[in-house]
Amino acid sequence: MADRRKPYPPIEPYDHGFLSVGDDQQVYWEVSGNPDGKPVVFLHGGPGGGTSPQQRRFFDPEAYRIVMFDQRGCGRSRPHVADGADLSVNTTDHLLTDIERLRAYLDIERWMVFGGSWGSTLALAYAQRHRERVTELVLRGIFLLRRSEIDWYYNGGAGAVFPDLWEGFLAPLAGAGPVEHPVDTYHRLLHSPDPDVALRAAIAWSTWEGGTSSLLPQPDHVADTAEPRFALAFARIENHYFYHRGFLDEGQLLRDAHLLHGIPGVIVQGRYDVVCPAMSAWDLHRAWPGSALHIVDDAGHSAHEPGITHHLVEATDLFR
Missing domain, CATH: 3.40.50.1820 (Alpha/Beta hydrolase fold, catalytic domain)
Known part of the structure; x- marks a missing residue:
């Protein structure tokens, strides 16, 4: 090494x-x-x-x-x-x-x-x-x-490896209306007319990726992904692409x-x-x-x- x-x-x-x-x-x-x-x-x-x-x-x-x-x-x-x-x-x-x-x-x-x-x-x-x-x-x-790749990461597969972080990813979906694919529900939340709803969803989306991206935890990186301006752009753009299947x-x-x-x-x-x-x-x-x-x-x-x-x-x- x-x-x-x-x-x-x-x-x-x-x-x-x-x-x-x-x-x-x-x-x-x-x-x-x-x-x-x-x-x-x-x-x-x-x-x-x-x-x-x-x-x-x-x-x-x-x-x-x-x-x-x-x-x-x-x-x-x-x-x-x-x-x-x-x-x-x-x-x-x-x-x-x-x-x-x-x-x-x-x-x-x-x-x-x-x-x-x-x-x-x-x-x-x-x-x-x-x-x-x-x-x-x-x-x-x-x-x-x-x-299949989108489903693995956003519909429970990766959540079996990171159940603690998956719970945080799912948190904004509670009470968000009809059960859909999480990507679809997040699409609605990220474009909510309520800026607090949109920001909460953006930070949950962004930190889910930040927390699962390395073999060992990297708290500083996760904190960076929670920065509001970064999270809003990252989550909205990424979700936009995945919602439309790229x-x-x-x-x-x-x-x-x-x-x-x-x-x-x-x-x-x-x-x-x-x-x-x-x-x-x-x-x-x-x-x-x-x-x-x-x-x-x-x-x-x-x-x-x-x-x-x-x-x-x-x-x-x-x-x-």
Whole structure:
């Protein structure tokens, strides 16, 4: 264990700004590392999670031109969903178009695509639609957005592993009206005209994910996910996507995995990932010839668990 790779040292962006992508949306972007290095785009999770400085550290700053951006409605992009941004213009198609607009704006011909959790979903959808723009894929915590995956996490499966946290997730649903799928009930609560109801639901939704994302408890991370502005955007955006099944056909990403043929890829998956169980990584690996799969036996979902970080840094070093 002692020889596991660590993240690269902290760095700051050398360029950043806002890109107008239509629909009155401005996407925050930043670039760090080597201006003449190999381009890589980082796709964050959630949806609605936003980017953080730690995420720059998966890449050798001397080798990579590191592009990061906050997806519509979250992070530093504007307008922010916590301020009432329009979710009708926040779909998978919109995000894929935003990625292409940013690539063209930064005058990048092709780039490596790096994504975890929802970022892996978006990376797969992007690579299947724009394979000519993708040099490699590095994916972590695979989420294929199948109904079975949503049911596992939001309809009781994961609750069998975390019954104490599951009770907290279910608490806002008490007295919320007719029994529905929790995703559907939360959809109503998160858009309640009563701001207290909406905020209570948002914090319960967000901290459920925060509390189940690592193999061992991380109280500071859970506290961050309870911050009201973050929780409102994260929960509303994530629930919006899952309520609409990611705006994808059922099983689409696996069905179209043959389109990844010829794109080198590394999949890193925690054995005890409760948020995105390892079966999805296994299914993707089986459907994507040429992909390498690393299952980390002492890790959950988080990219910042030591074994996950080790394999992610090794993968980016491999492709530099």
